[in-house]
Amino acid sequence: MQCSWKAVILLALASIAIQYTAIRTFTAKPFHICPVPNPLNCGLGQETEAFERICDEYPYFTYNVSRKTHILILATTRSGSSFVGQLFNQHSDVFYLFEPLYHVQTTLIPRLSHSKSTADRRVMLGASRDLLRSLYGCDLYFLESYIKPPPVNHTTDKLFRRGASKALCSPPVCDVFGPSEVNIEEGDCVKKCSTLNMTLATDSCKERRHVAIKIVRVPEIGDLKALVEDPRLNLKIIQLVRDPRGILSSRIETFRDTYRLWRIWRATACPHDCRKVPHRS
Numbered sequence: 001m002q003c004s005w006k007a008v009i010l011l012a013l014a015s016i017a018i019q020y021t022a023i024r025t026f027t028a029k030p031f032h033i034c035p036v037p038n039p040l041n042c043g044l045g046q047e048t049e050a051f052e053r054i055c056d057e058y059p060y061f062t063y064n065v066s067r068k069t070h071i072l073i074l075a076t077t078r079s080g081s082s083f084v085g086q087l088f089n090q091h092s093d094v095f096y097l098f099e100p101l102y103h104v105q106t107t108l109i110p111r112l113s114h115s116k117s118t119a120d121r122r123v124m125l126g127a128s129r130d131l132l133r134s135l136y137g138c139d140l141y142f143l144e145s146y147i148k149p150p151p152v153n154h155t156t157d158k159l160f161r162r163g164a165s166k167a168l169c170s171p172p173v174c175d176v177f178g179p180s181e182v183n184i185e186e187g188d189c190v191k192k193c194s195t196l197n198m199t200l201a202t203d204s205c206k207e208r209r210h211v212a213i214k215i216v217r218v219p220e221i222g223d224l225k226a227l228v229e230d231p232r233l234n235l236k237i238i239q240l241v242r243d244p245r246g247i248l249s250s251r252i253e254t255f256r257d258t259y260r261l262w263r264i265w266r267a268t269a270c271p272h273d274c275r276k277v278p279h280r281s
């Protein structure tokens, strides 16, 4: 492959700049970033020694060790939420759930009606908030009321994308893979782990310090105001925003039926006249 010398120099310069920034970040005085003991974020009260130990181990942040942090990854489809979710899923102290609101949507809004009325929307959002609150409290039985067919004796094999959650594929929930198994294939988990025992899943959730949930079914962060403002929940939200052109281009490939008209448009419309975008009602 031919490679222009200008490109090589540009690459080299970019790489030097990145390394310089990285080195500066890491050599910057960590104690400026580590805040003084603070009941809100550290919560170790009088135990100054313990505080210092934590501060040394995690120089970039401190937290109340007896307080769970809950994480919500809020996105729209094809914004990279599965990837970001994986970053949390791989952590052994995180109980990760992939799109539990799928069950709320399929139960409350029958597939055929595809209704978009505000009343339906409100019901769906209310139910979503309640479910999320329960899941952050490790109450997985609450989810059962949305799973079809309803789980028997708190076991089910119908949990949506169960294999996408490492916690649901490793002990104590499933003994097929060891706890240190890094790359559990989603399909392997579904095939090899037996029916999901929700009681064991609840235990697994309680054993871990954090619960992380990824959702694409809540359109706005404002819809979750009640959760965000609940101090007991200690919820941190990561909202992913991607260039809509990238989202559209990815959806055209992924949801071929829904985006059929877009695909035709992309293949036929003049690239210089994009006002010819077909309107969908």
Ligand SMILES: *[C@@H]1O[C@H](CO)[C@@H](O)[C@H](O)[C@H]1NC(C)=O
Pocket (backbone or CB within 6 Å): 039, 040, 042, 043, 044, 045, 064, 065, 066, 067, 068
């Ligand atoms: C730390 O978190 C625990 C559990 O939520 C709470 O009971 C305790 O009061 C917190 N400590 C402080 C100093 O806020």
Ligand SMILES: *[C@@H]1O[C@H](CO)[C@@H](O)[C@H](O)[C@H]1NC(C)=O
Pocket (backbone or CB within 6 Å): 152, 153
């Ligand atoms: C559920 O548990 C009860 C009591 O242990 C048992 O009799 C029943 O057969 C179980 N049902 C299924 C479908 O396993």
Ligand SMILES: *[C@@H]1O[C@H](CO)[C@@H](O)[C@H](O)[C@H]1NC(C)=O
Pocket (backbone or CB within 6 Å): 153, 154, 155, 197, 198, 199, 200
């Ligand atoms: C699920 O796990 C719990 C806890 O180990 C156990 O008591 C229960 O019998 C299991 N349920 C089934 C249906 O195997």
